[in-house]
Amino acid sequence: MDIEQLIQEAKRSRGNAYAPYSKFLVGAALLAKDGTVYLGCNIENAAYSVTVCAERVAIFKALSEGVSEFAALAVTADADRPVSPCGACRQVIAEHCPKNMKIIMSNSKGNIQECTVMDLLPFAFSREDLNEQHD
DSSP states (O other), X not given: OOHXXXXXXXXXXXXXXXXXXXXXXXXXXXXXXXXXXXXXXXXXXXXXXXOBOHHHHHHHHHHHTTOOOEEEEEEEESSSSOOOOOHHHHHHHHHHXXXXXXXXXXXXXXXXXXXXXXXXXXXXXOGGGOOOOOO
């Protein structure tokens, strides 16, 4: 699947977003190494802290189906610049995706920006930082 197709899938997913409070609809499309695409959209809640972003929905959907090897992630929204994952999503992406995996950020104007997971969160907290100490 090429970048444009993955962005189109993210746009399609954006149509399912539930964002009655912010009105900021976000869609994500996660490409697994086996070619399967997992879609996600943001889902808001009146108790704002339990809102879930599109990127995390797509990743959690894949993980919940036993898929854990990913090739690329596209995220899109109607914004002035290509939409970038928030800090919480960056941490989840860093936990579950290869450091060199491509992240494709886009907007409804057709602007596209690409980077890697490492570019998004260069000093990610990881399982290696959980130094188990035994007495």
